[in-house]
Amino acid sequence: MRDPQTLQGLAAAPGIAIGPALLYVAHAEESATPTVADIAAEGRRLGEGISRADAVLAGHEATLRAADKHDEAEIFAAHRMILADPSLRELAEGLIAASGIPAAAAMELAANSQAEELEQLGDEYLSARAVDLRDVAAQVRRALTGARSLGELLTAPAVVLAEDLGPSDLMSVPRERLLGFALAVGGLTAHSAILARGLGIPAVVGLGPKLLERAAGAANVALDGGAGSLTLDPAPAELQRLRVAAQAQADQEQALRAQVSLPAVTRDGRHIQLVANASTPAEAGAARAWGAEGVGLLRTELLFLERPDLPDEAEQLALYSAVAAELPGAPITVRTLDVGGDKHLPAFPLPAEANPFLGWRGLRIGLSQPALLLPQLRALLRAAASAPIKIMLPMVSSIGELRQARVLLEQARAELVAEAVAHAMPELGVMIEVPAAALNAAALAHEADFFSIGTNDLTQYTLACDRGNSRVAALYQPLDPAVLRLIQMACVAAHAQGRSVSVCGELAGDPRATALLIGLGVDTLSCAPPALPLVRAAIRASDTSDATALAVRALAATSADEVRSLLEQAGTVAVSWPA
Numbered sequence: 001m002r003d004p005q006t007l008q009g010l011a012a013a014p015g016i017a018i019g020p021a022l023l024y025v026a027h028a029e030e031s032a033t034p035t036v037a038d039i040a041a042e043g044r045r046l047g048e049g050i051s052r053a054d055a056v057l058a059g060h061e062a063t064l065r066a067a068d069k070h071d072e073a074e075i076f077a078a079h080r081m082i083l084a085d086p087s088l089r090e091l092a093e094g095l096i097a098a099s100g101i102p103a104a105a106a107m108e109l110a111a112n113s114q115a116e117e118l119e120q121l122g123d124e125y126l127s128a129r130a131v132d133l134r135d136v137a138a139q140v141r142r143a144l145t146g147a148r149s150l151g152e153l154l155t156a157p158a159v160v161l162a163e164d165l166g167p168s169d170l171m172s173v174p175r176e177r178l179l180g181f182a183l184a185v186g187g188l189t190a191h192s193a194i195l196a197r198g199l200g201i202p203a204v205v206g207l208g209p210k211l212l213e214r215a216a217g218a219a220n221v222a223l224d225g226g227a228g229s230l231t232l233d234p235a236p237a238e239l240q241r242l243r244v245a246a247q248a249q250a251d252q253e254q255a256l257r258a259q260v261s262l263p264a265v266t267r268d269g270r271h272i273q274l275v276a277n278a279s280t281p282a283e284a285g286a287a288r289a290w291g292a293e294g295v296g297l298l299r300t301e302l303l304f305l306e307r308p309d310l311p312d313e314a315e316q317l318a319l320y321s322a323v324a325a326e327l328p329g330a331p332i333t334v335r336t337l338d339v340g341g342d343k344h345l346p347a348f349p350l351p352a353e354a355n356p357f358l359g360w361r362g363l364r365i366g367l368s369q370p371a372l373l374l375p376q377l378r379a380l381l382r383a384a385a386s387a388p389i390k391i392m393l394p395m396v397s398s399i400g401e402l403r404q405a406r407v408l409l410e411q412a413r414a415e416l417v418a419e420a421v422a423h424a425m426p427e428l429g430v431m432i433e434v435p436a437a438a439l440n441a442a443a444l445a446h447e448a449d450f451f452s453i454g455t456n457d458l459t460q461y462t463l464a465c466d467r468g469n470s471r472v473a474a475l476y477q478p479l480d481p482a483v484l485r486l487i488q489m490a491c492v493a494a495h496a497q498g499r500s501v502s503v504c505g506e507l508a509g510d511p512r513a514t515a516l517l518i519g520l521g522v523d524t525l526s527c528a529p530p531a532l533p534l535v536r537a538a539i540r541a542s543d544t545s546d547a548t549a550l551a552v553r554a555l556a557a558t559s560a561d562e563v564r565s566l567l568e569q570a571g572t573v574a575v576s577w578p579a
Helices: 039-066 070-084 088-097 103-119 124-145 167-171 192-198 210-215 235-255 281-287 313-324 363-368 370-383 399-418 435-439 439-446 453-461 481-496 513-519 529-538 544-557 560-570
Strands: 007-008 010-013 016-023 156-162 178-183 203-205 220-224 229-232 272-276 297-298 330-336 389-393 428-430 448-452 502-503 525-529
Touching: 007 210, 010 192, 016 178, 016 235, 039 070, 039 088, 039 103, 039 124, 039 167, 039 560, 070 088, 070 124, 070 167, 070 229, 088 103, 103 124, 124 167, 124 192, 156 210, 156 220, 167 192, 167 525, 178 192, 178 220, 192 203, 203 220, 210 229, 210 513, 220 235, 235 529, 272 529, 281 297, 281 313, 281 529, 297 313, 297 525, 313 330, 313 370, 363 370, 363 399, 370 389, 370 399, 389 399, 399 428, 399 439, 428 435, 428 481, 435 453, 435 481, 439 448, 439 481, 439 513, 448 481, 453 481, 481 502, 481 513, 481 544, 481 560, 513 529, 513 544, 525 529, 544 560
Parallel strands: 016 156, 156 178, 178 203, 272 297, 272 525, 297 330, 330 389, 389 428, 428 448, 448 502, 502 525
Antiparallel strands: 007 229, 010 203, 016 220, 220 229
């Protein structure tokens, strides 16, 4: 047996998977593509293949919606929109007419052409959409050629190792056979990673070309989705360690499910508001089931993405009201549209930018395009008439931007008054996700009703690294003392004006950091619904004075590694990533 090898990638979906390895190689392009005699007939065949592929995608979408997994279902709704895109079909038809190549090859070439254009922009989000284009083309190919899917190849339970997988690959596999998967490429926002998290499939991505180089011949593997690691041919001791860890996770989840009704209160009686991040009413319902006290971050981008028209005021109001109905009487904090050059809005084309994360995005777009922001503000004011809605502004860096947003909010209110439409004025807060916002926190706290710290972007901007870029992913360290000092700065400024501070980034969902955030002064933690019970347990195991002392030591640390060591030494509760 070979010596065991452990590869490190990105933790895409938590959970532990142990079992035989299946090395999956997707269809490779043929070196010579035959030509067809009847161009018109091949064009009709392309249409038939598209129709059959659409039926498969519609089936995936329906299956997920029936399971109340609406976010995951939207992935396939978006794939169907790609399939219906006339530009893709016209390009494929043109290739058939010009070169006489078969419909399946024409569709692949057309999709690859559009995918390569997206990949050349060098952006993680658009690169993920390139994967979707190729996945759609693969569906058409299977419909036309009868090519075998991953589900047909995976005849027994295994961990799949591949360069990449599309969402359709994952949906083709019976869940009990897919123990987990590890990919050479991919980022945390790829649809395969999102689907894995939604379906509870352990996954590691971004392992690099070494995965395929070293995986050949591996009989068994052990994958830890929470740690982002994959061990090829693990030694007996490692296998035993992971089996124990997997059982401990299962036992812990069962115990925590029984504690959802317990208050999020520290040992010395300090209440930390525990709320959830959500994008849909279904996620809000899951948050309620895990004992959330409200929604601390309602993302609104799904209403705008992958559709040919902008959602009107009534459609936006319907979303906010539906989310509020899942948590009656609980606060719902809604982030206004947060897009930029890294996200594609067909109804509102955004210019490609050399560095979209430092460009025209977030509130900057809303302020310069009031026709985009005003309907959303009107819908939020109307929703606030029947639910405790709060409005959160993304990508704020200065007091001037907050003031401009308040002027637009007042304009929306005046319009509703003139129209005699029921409404209420929500609190208006800002996200602290740009270092300038933390440095300007004292000024912002005079006029913002609350702060919400987005630790994901705050970390990226503070440390100048893209967490989705595998080349610099190791530099992405939310526990870096520089990031912690900015969090503390925001808390001190907010509390001086009687404002509350929430954290809604991924750090809020890591129970190992809970005591530290409490010690830094955070009042509210907002995380993904599955993480709520673990964070609740960590809150209940914490003591405010101990947490404050821990924060003092962390702020004096010289590196993220040193902070992590402090957290391990101070650990008061055994917690792990949610399964």
